Amino acid sequence: MIPSNFKDWVVIDEIQKIPSLLDEVHRLIEERKLKFVLTGSSARKLKKAGANLLAGRAYSRHAYPLTALELGELFNLKKALNFGLLPQAYLEPNSKDFISSYVVTYLKEEIQQEGLVRNMGSFTRFLEAASFSQAQVVNYSNISSECSVERKTVMNYFGILEDLLLSKMIGVFSLRAKRELIKQKKFYIFDVGVFRQIRPRGPLDSDQELMGACVETIALQELMARNEYQKWNYEVFYWHTRTHLEVDFILYGERGLKAIEVKSGTRWKSKDFDGLLEFKKDYPKADLFYVYGGDKIDSYKDIKIIPLEIFMTQMDQWI
Numbered sequence: 001m002i003p004s005n006f007k008d009w010v011v012i013d014e015i016q017k018i019p020s021l022l023d024e025v026h027r028l029i030e031e032r033k034l035k036f037v038l039t040g041s042s043a044r045k046l047k048k049a050g051a052n053l054l055a056g057r058a059y060s061r062h063a064y065p066l067t068a069l070e071l072g073e074l075f076n077l078k079k080a081l082n083f084g085l086l087p088q089a090y091l092e093p094n095s096k097d098f099i100s101s102y103v104v105t106y107l108k109e110e111i112q113q114e115g116l117v118r119n120m121g122s123f124t125r126f127l128e129a130a131s132f133s134q135a136q137v138v139n140y141s142n143i144s145s146e147c148s149v150e151r152k153t154v155m156n157y158f159g160i161l162e163d164l165l166l167s168k169m170i171g172v173f174s175l176r177a178k179r180e181l182i183k184q185k186k187f188y189i190f191d192v193g194v195f196r197q198i199r200p201r202g203p204l205d206s207d208q209e210l211m212g213a214c215v216e217t218i219a220l221q222e223l224m225a226r227n228e229y230q231k232w233n234y235e236v237f238y239w240h241t242r243t244h245l246e247v248d249f250i251l252y253g254e255r256g257l258k259a260i261e262v263k264s265g266t267r268w269k270s271k272d273f274d275g276l277l278e279f280k281k282d283y284p285k286a287d288l289f290y291v292y293g294g295d296k297i298d299s300y301k302d303i304k305i306i307p308l309e310i311f312m313t314q315m316d317q318w319i
Contacts, residue, residue, distance in 0.1 A: 009035045016040040039063075041164060062165070064225035065191045066090055068312040077309045081214050084193015085221060099197045116160050122149045126157045130187065131199040135216040135248075137184045137240065138169075158187070166190055168224065173237035173250040178282045180242045192217040208264065215264040215308060216248055219291060222312045223249065223260075223319070232319065234258075239279055247275045251319065257286040258319060262308070266294045273303055289318060 010028075015021060015038040028034045038058070065085035068075045074091075083095040092098060117123040125147035133143065138158070144151040161167035169185040189195040192214050199210070220236075227234050234251040239259070251258040259279045263272060268290060276288045280302060288303040291311045298305040304318065311318070 009037060011037045011039070013039050014041065062228055064228070065221060067222055067225045067229075068309075069222075069226065069315075075313060077312070081192060081211070081218060082196070084191040084196070085218075086191055086193060089191075089193050095193075099193050103194065103197045111160070111164070116164075117157070122147065122153070123157060125149065126154060127198055128200050130158070130161075131189065131195060133187045134189060134195050134199070135213040136186060137182065138187045139184070161189075166194075168220070170220075170236050170238055170249075173239050173252065175252065182240050182242060186238050188217055188220055191221065211264040215293065216262045219260070219262045219308065219312070220249065222315060223251070226315055226319070227251075230316075234319075239275070241278075245275045245278045247279050250279075255319075257283055258289065259283075259286045260289045260291060262291045264293045266292070268292055268294070268298075268300075268305060270300065273300060276303055277301065287318070 012021065012025075017040075022038075025036055025038065029036070036058075066087055067085070068080075071090075079095075080090065083089045083099060086098075086102070088098045089095050089102070111117060111123065112120045126143065126149055129143045129146040130138075133139070140151050140154050140158075143149075144154045147154070149157075158167070158169070162169060167190055168188045170188070171185050172181050172183060174181055189198065195217055196210075196214065201210075223236065226232065227236070232251075232253065232255055234253040234255065237250040237252065239245075239247040239250050247259045248262045249258075249260040251260070259276055261272070261276050265272075272292075273290060276290065280286055280288060289311075290300070290303050290305045291308050292305065293308055295307050295309075296305075297307065297310065306318070
């Protein structure tokens with residue numbers, strides 16, 4: 001049975017597949033005062049087709065993978081880091097099979113079916129090369145060389161991933177910058193399980209390096225989702241100086257300025273805090289957080305040290 005308060009709503013899924021429907025939606029809103037929920041997995045087709053984007057008549061919301069808050073007692077950090085937080089990947093017993101199928105059928109076949117790329121082989125090579133840039137500054141020239149694709153094409157491929165909501169780029173925080181900063185953006189595939197599936201593994205790969213990217217990714221997933229769902233309204237950045245001092249995430253908004261460093265290690269060392277403490281010199285009002293793979297809440301100077309699982313499940317206390 002449909003709840004009474006939803007009887008006047010019309011739901012259209014994958015609206016980007018028929019952009020011309022938006023003109024009719026516009027007319028029905030104006031003439032019949034109907035209410036719509038329009039969902040889609042890409043804004044690219046709508047933009048390219050010059051579709052009616054209902055400016056001033058629609059609210060835009062993003063849906064993210066599951067969060068630790070939503071899962072509650074069902075949240076298991078180890079499982080989330082291995083298989084991600086897409087609902088089917090996390091909640092069903094065949095997590096590994098689902099993630100593998102998702103990458104093949106969605107990331108590759110659907111992109112090809114929609115004609116977003118001309119050469120699927122080039123895009124597949126790009127996707128694997130890009131996965132090595134997870135949680136890192138993007139070097140378009142290096143990726144171009146690695147996958148034998150022109151630099152301009154590589155940049156277009158990154159744009160496709162963002163338009164399909166499959167990746168996130170975050171820029172450098174430079175408000176009233178007192179020192180020289182790098183300008184490139186950092187890249188994240190949107191879900192840690194999808195990232196692990198795309199990322200090729202070989203005998204020279206370091207488990208520690210891979211887990212570092214996974215931990216940083218899952219922390220960003222939770223931050224982005226909570227920021228949207230709970231209307232914290234932070235802008236999300238990172239901080240990186242030319243002398244290679246770095247802070248993984250900077251949150252800036254009406255709720256304050258937060259600097260967050262994320263590490264996979266189970267123990268912390270004072271040198272892990274160099275970036276945070278330097279950031280504090282430039283921005284004395286910033287709240288500092290060090291999130292790590294251990295199990296003990298601690299502190300060091302002005303830095304709150306928080307285990308990753310506690311940070312994810314109790315984020316409201318600090319952010």
